[in-house]
Amino acid sequence: MGQNMIAETVKWVGGIDGVLEMIDQRRLPTEYVMLKVRSVEQLHEAIRTLAVRGAPAIGVSAAYGPVLALQWLEKPRNMQEAVDHAVKTCDYLATSRPTAVNLFWALDRVRAKTKGVAAEPEATSRRLAEALLAEANAIHAEDVEMCKRIGENGEKFIRDGFGVLTHCNAGALATAGQGTALSVMFEAQKKDRRFEVYADETRPLLQGSRLTAWELQRAGIKVTVICDNMAGFLMKQGKIQAVITGADRIAANGDTANKIGTYSVSVLARHHGIPFYIAAPSSTFDLSLSTGAQIPIEQRDTSEVTWIGSTHVAPDNVGVYNPAFDVTPAQNIAAIITEKGVIESPNPDRIRALLG
Ligand code: MRU
Numbered sequence: 261m262g263q264n265m266i267a268e269t270v271k272w273v274g275g276i277d278g279v280l281e282m283i284d285q286r287r288l289p290t291e292y293v294m295l296k297v298r299s300v301e302q303l304h305e306a307i308r309t310l311a312v313r314g315a316p317a318i319g320v321s322a323a324y325g326p327v328l329a330l331q332w333l334e335k336p337r338n339m340q341e342a343v344d345h346a347v348k349t350c351d352y353l354a355t356s357r358p359t360a361v362n363l364f365w366a367l368d369r370v371r372a373k374t375k376g377v378a379a380e381p382e383a384t385s386r387r388l389a390e391a392l393l394a395e396a397n398a399i400h401a402e403d404v405e406m407c408k409r410i411g412e413n414g415e416k417f418i419r420d421g422f423g424v425l426t427h428c429n430a431g432a433l434a435t436a437g438q439g440t441a442l443s444v445m446f447e448a449q450k451k452d453r454r455f456e457v458y459a460d461e462t463r464p465l466l467q468g469s470r471l472t473a474w475e476l477q478r479a480g481i482k483v484t485v486i487c488d489n490m491a492g493f494l495m496k497q498g499k500i501q502a503v504i505t506g507a508d509r510i511a512a513n514g515d516t517a518n519k520i521g522t523y524s525v526s527v528l529a530r531h532h533g534i535p536f537y538i539a540a541p542s543s544t545f546d547l548s549l550s551t552g553a554q555i556p557i558e559q560r561d562t563s564e565v566t567w568i569g570s571t572h573v574a575p576d577n578v579g580v581y582n583p584a585f586d587v588t589p590a591q592n593i594a595a596i597i598t599e600k601g602v603i604e605s606p607n608p609d610r611i612r613a614l615l616g
Contacts, residue, residue, distance in 0.1 A: 266432035266439075266446075266475050270312060270321050272397065276389040277331060280324045282312045285433055289474040297321075300329045300349050307356040307363075310465065314434020315508045315544055316403050319362030322353045323370055323396035330389045339378070342385035346374045346392060358556045359517055359585045360508040361546045366399050400436045406541040407437030409599035411447035414504070414539055417597070418448035422455040422501040425491060425529075428462045428519035429471035430506025430539065440539040441504040442475060444597060449481055456482040458500065462519060463488055464564040464582065488521050495532040503529045507540040507596075514590030514606030515552025516540075520583055526592035535594035542598055542615055550608075552587035560584045 270282045280297040286309065287293050295311055297303050303325050306312050312321045329349040330342055350367040357363060373395040377388045418424055424445065431442030438446050445457060457476055462468035469485045476483035486494065494500050503525055509517045516522075516538050529536040549555060562580035566573060574580070596603045596611075603610050 266478055269317050269433050270400070270436055272324055272327075272393070272400070276327060276386070276393050278327075278393075280321065280328065282306065282321060283433065284311045285313055285471060286311050288433075289470050298328065299332065300325050300352065303328060304353060304356045307353070313467070314429060315360035315362040315506065316407075316435040316440070316541060317433070318357060318360050319366035319543065320396075320400050320403050320436045322356070322363055323366040323399045324393075325349050325353045326370055326374065327389055327393045327396060330385065330392070333385070339383055339385055339388070342388050343374055343378045346388065347371060350374075357558055359558045360544075362508075362541075362543050365543045369399060370395055403435055403541070403543075404437035406543070406599040407435050407439055407443045410440050410539050410541065410597055411438060411443030413599070413602055414444035414537065414597035415447035415451060415453075417502055417504070417535070417537055417595075418444065418453055418455050419501070420454050422453075423458060423494070423499045424455055425458045425460065425494070425500045425503045425525065426472060427460040427468065427488075427503075427505045427522050427525050429467040429475070431472055431475040433471050433475060434506060439475075440506045440541065440597075441537075442472070444504055444537075444539050445476070445481060446479060449479065456484065458491075458494060459483055459485050460488045460491060460521065460525070461485055462521060467519065488524075491525055492528045495528055495534055500529075500532075500534055503534060503536045504539055505537075507538050507544050508585055509549075509555050510538070510540060510545045510596065510611075511549040511552045511555060512545075512547045512611060513551050513608050514593060514596065514603070514611060515555070516588045516590070516593065516596070517552060517555045517557070517585045518588065520586050523586040523588045526588040530592050536588075536592055537595050537597055538588075538593055539597040542600060545611065545615060547612070547615070552589065555585075555587055557586070558584040
């Protein structure tokens with residue numbers, strides 16, 4: 261299964277006329293189906309509806325968008341048309357989801373590459389497509405590497421006998437590699453450490469019970485699914501010694517947006533004196549935002565709350581609020597584990613010092 265032992269979440273198959281393949285995460289854990297994405301519209305839909313999700317995986321997938329877009333240009337192609345098309349594709353894909361900054365980070369890289377090729381005197385649309393595919397492949401490969409490093413930098417935080425709580429899915433399914441929070445667990449497992457994981461089910465879309473439990477089971481790590489409202493009781497019972505989650509966007513002061521419910525877990529962890537760690541690559545930091553209050557929070561369809569599968573679980577026309585993310589304040593975070601190193605008690609100076 262390539263560099264990633266758990267699941268190959270997104271991969272490009274072929275050359276510039278190739279196709280983007282991804283695991284359709286809407287159907288896990290009951291069905292393991294590969295989705296073949298052949299157009300930008302299909303890619304936008306896949307991101308919006310969470311066929312592919314998780315901050316790094318969204319960024320990696322979107323990076324391939326302009327290559328798909330160039331396949332659909334009518335012949336004969338000219339260079340300016342190709343450049344405009346690639347840039348417009350980036351703008352369009354940037355509207356798919358608002359919170360995970362990895363999406364905008366990856367699209368900015370692709371835009372910069374497009375402009376670089378456009379400035380070459382002998383540039384052709386074929387050369388542009390080849391350069392954009394190479395850039396997307398580089399973003400993919402870098403993500404694989406960053407995930408591994410995050411795991412290696414963080415495994416020391418999981419000791420023998422620990423119960424580790426995680427929220428949502430920050431595993432292989434959320435990245436091109438072996439995940440962020442779950443990478444820490446995979447690396448601790450390689451060191452033969454004995455620990456068990458509690459996975460919050462993560463309402464409303466159940467990324468914890470559907471995806472995290474699936475991944476950890478596949479990896480042979482003991483995992484127990486709990487409802488989101490059980491975490492505090494487990495902490496009180498002494499079952500949790502560390503909390504590790506991923507992130508969708510980290511502001512310059514360390515405030516961190518992650519799946520809705522993460523903030524509550526951080527408050528509970530603080531109350532019980534349990535260290536709360538964020539595991540995320542440098543591509544998840546947004547140093548243009550001074551605090552987490554500036555992070556845009558995605559609002560999703562109310563039907564995600566009022567329906568579980570095909571069952572209606574709330575009365576018709578009831579008011580529903582469905583923010584997909586919340587922000588954990590930096591003071592609740594013991595450390596942010598990145599591929600470049602660990603930022604203990606994160607603050608603006610420490611973050612800038614590590615990220616440069
Ligand atoms: O809505 P989702 O499933 O995309 O939300 C994902 C998360 O909140 C993850 O914890 C985050 O993206 C980190 S993934 C390494």
